Amino acid sequence: MNKKDKKYYLELLNREKERIFKNLGYLKEGIGSGEKGIPTHIADYGTDEFEKGLDINLSDEERKILEKIDIAIEKLDKNTYGICESCGKKISSSRLKALPYARYCINCQRDKEKGGR
Numbered sequence: 001m002n003k004k005d006k007k008y009y010l011e012l013l014n015r016e017k018e019r020i021f022k023n024l025g026y027l028k029e030g031i032g033s034g035e036k037g038i039p040t041h042i043a044d045y046g047t048d049e050f051e052k053g054l055d056i057n058l059s060d061e062e063r064k065i066l067e068k069i070d071i072a073i074e075k076l077d078k079n080t081y082g083i084c085e086s087c088g089k090k091i092s093s094s095r096l097k098a099l100p101y102a103r104y105c106i107n108c109q110r111d112k113e114k115g116g117r
């Protein structure tokens with residue numbers, strides 16, 4: 001993977017991260033206005049405050065994705081990004097573009113979903 005690719009995927013990962021944070025604020029607002037107008041002021045928070053509140057506000061699903069994103073960013077650093085953790089083959093670029101924090105190639109992912117338990 002060359003420098004340009006790395007930069008590209010790093011951007012994708014960061015954008016995905018941002019999307020989750022934004023989603024979080026958006027969902028809060030949605031609940032607030034839909035129900036009895038409980039005021040939420042996430043947008044007014046400084047980033048520090050916002051990050052501190054994350055532990056409480058993140059759903060399990062979001063937390064998992066953020067973890068995966070961090071792992072993926074680490075892998076970019078160590079030059080192991082884009083390699084399937086299960087079979088060691090390259091993950092296709094189309095898969096990475098759709099799911100930049102994917103840990104497995106499409107075949108291994110399918111195997112896991114099929115016979116996973």
Ligand SMILES: [Zn+2]
Pocket residue numbers: 084085086087088089104105106107108109
């Ligand atoms: Zn694989």
